[in-house]
Every structure is written in C-alpha cells, then in structure tokens.
Amino acid sequence: MTADSVDLLEQSRLVLTAHPLQRIGAYATAALAGDTGPEELPAEDFERAVQLMTRQAINAALVRDSKAAHGFWLKTSYSINPNSPMNHPSNGKKSADSIRTAIEQWRSLPDPRTWPGVDCVLCGRAAVGFFGKLDVPLAESDAYRNSTPRGHAGLALCRPCLVSFHALAYGSHLTGGSCYALHSWDGRFMRRTVERQVDRNKMIAETGKVSDSYAAAREVVAFRALRRYGERLTAGVELLVFNNNNRGQSLEIHALDQPLAEWLRRTLRPANRPGFKVLVQAHASARLPGVVALARNAFTEPSRIVGAVAAHLGRLVALTDRDREQVSSAVGLLYSFVTEVMQMDAKDLAELQSTARKVAGLLSVEESGGKLNALRACMRDPRKLRAWLTRHGVRWAMNRPDKADGPLVSERAFVLLFDPAQDNPGWFHRDVFLIGVLEELTRLGWRSKTAEEDLQELDDSTDKEFTEKMEEEQ
C-alpha cells in the first residue's frame, strides 16, 4: 500500500463494531483517554490512550515478576496477550531496553508499506496487518493454541480495532485466570460500566492492592454492575467469561435478556433491599452463598427463582412484624418478575391471586401451621393439590350460600394450575399461587409461634453475606 492512499486519521478513530470484545475494548480506550464515548474520541486522545497503554505494558514487563505487588498488568497479560513481548519467556534474560523496544514496536502503527491491502474484518476500513492469538482472544478450541489455523494469517484488523483488543484488559474484571466482561447493546450502560472497571483496574495496578471483595464469583460481578447502574436498561446484558491463556483457551457467554436484566437491575437497587434479602435467603445453602445461587438461577434458569422463593417463604411461617415488610417487598418483586420477565398475562395473575387469597382465608383460621404445611406438601404433586383444592372448594361453597365471592378456584385458575398443555407452565403457576397464599397470610398477620430463633439465624447470616458479596469494593 502506498503512503498516498492511506488515511492515517481513520487509523486513530474508534468505531464500534459487532464484536462484543472489540466493543468493550473501544469503550475502555475511550475511558482511558477522555470523557466521551468511543466514536466521539478525538484522534489526539486516542493516541494518548495508546501511549498510556504502551507505557504501562512496558512498566509491567520490567517488573518481571508477575507475583510482585506492581505486577498486576504482567500477571493479567497471560490471560489476554500470552507470548507477547510483555511476558515472553525469554524476557528474563533480556535488557530493559530490548524489552522496551519490542513492546513499543508491538504497539505502534505498522508502516503503511506493510499493510496487507485488505479491509478490517470488523469495520471495513484499511487493515494494518493480520493478527492472531497474541493480540486477540480467539477461538474456544485448544487446537488453535498459539496460532491461528494453519494456512491462515489471522484476522485482518485496522489499528483502532486492534487497539480495542489491547484495551480489553482495562475493561474486564481480571483475576489472573479467567477474565469477566460485561457487554450490552445499551451504549450508556456500556460506557458507565466499562469506565468503572477501567478505574478499578487502574487503582489495583497503582496500589498493588486487591480487595477481598474483588475476588467475587463471576455472576456476582455482573450483579454489582447492574446494581450500580441507575437508569433503565434498553438492551440485554451478556456476561463474557474468557481466557486466552496458553494453558486453556475459553470463551463462555451468559446472557440476560432485556426484561430480565432490567428486572434484576431494579431488584438490586437499594430501595428493594428488604425484598432482595429474602430472594438471597431463599437461595442460600451450605454449598453456595445465596447471592451466587440467585445469580446462577438468573443466568441459567430464571423461572426457578419464583419456586425457590415460594419454598423459602413457606418455611417462614413464623413471621414477625419486621419480616412482613421484607415479605411484601419480596412478593412485589416476584409479581413484577412474573409479568415483566415471564410475561404472564395480568388477568391470569389476578385469577391466581384471587384463588390464593381465598385459600389463605381458609388457612388463616387455623391455630397451627399444619394445614399450610399439608398444602405445601401437595405442591409437589399436581393430582394431590387438585384433590386438596376440590375438597376445600366444596366446603367453601357450602359456607358461602350467596356465592358473591365465586368458587374457591375459578375455571380459569384451574386451567392455569393444572392444564398439561405445553404452552401452560402449570408448575410455574402453582409456585405463583403459593406465593399468593403466603402473601395473604402475611397480610392477615397470621403466624405460628415457633421458629423465631431460626429466622433470626437466617437473617444474621444473610446480612453478613450481603455485606461481603454485594457491597462495592473501593
């Protein structure tokens, strides 16, 4: 390619492409140098970001010890740019000058005469070379380790796209092993989230200190980002877990659709803390902290959240006044989950709630929790639940001769609870029904006199966990 035909200014202008990792890196580049989004970043700021990253790569390489306090970028470079001049195995024997020169060369704009004369595969502008694993976390297979496929020189990339991949580390939550990064088509969310991640990584690199809470499970990292974001999400959110390390290359993508991501974001806001605590308690087990289990359900099988909370609320039959607020907050969150995420028709929800209120009315005259427990036991077996409701439905009809309240279970509610048709998730509707029963019992102030001590214990452990897992690291 001749010098006249190249547009050098284009090679200092970031473009957002369809590649999630490139996009994360583009936002990170912009966050490093300026106060704008990637596509508004002036050329001089872009160059400043490149220089900053080159300088930090050199400083990290010269530490030579990835375990040293200031070896953060060196340690994490093995996960993103293995075999690069930053961390080449022969660096131990090389002079500081030769390491510096090699890194500067690696990160500088290649001479236009060496450009391949093809388009960047991501943005269509002139590519400045072909790039493989050393610069770009590539394929998932070990077969591609250390190289691109045989006979193929790699990805044709322009410089801004290449620089975006170099900046990916700044925009990712780095552990030294797997890297976690969040991606969304919601540009505002991306900008805020990546800016925060860049700031946090810079601080860790400068101070050499990693707070305990930084070492969180990947799903919790996603939860924290959602929790901090104060505006409505306009798109879904993906959690990318990747590692470009020589020992094991991987890429996993866990997606939250927009309704679920937005519901989680709101649920995680401080105003919903009482209800969120119940959601966490419901998921806590000896094996897994509640926040992590809740997050895993959200990422893999969100509809299970309602069932887990229903089972938990059922255990909390000894509700104190203080807990009533938590329960109604949790139930409010679940109802919004049912209509917004599971997209249940509001009329259908009302049918189930009406049945649940009547059933709770029957149970509330009981002295002990025995009958409630019997109902809960029936939940596992639709035939038994149906028999239970039919039996009580007859009594209900006999005691209410004016029929003003209608039957205990309406025709529609029966269909929702028991129709085996594929498009009718009866098991889910039964969970929603149970939530409604427990909600009404709580509202009526019905309680058994036992289990308060257990409840306190649960509370204490969740408070501790919430503080440990969800509070922001500074």
Ligand SMILES: [Zn+2]
């Ligand atoms: Zn490009």
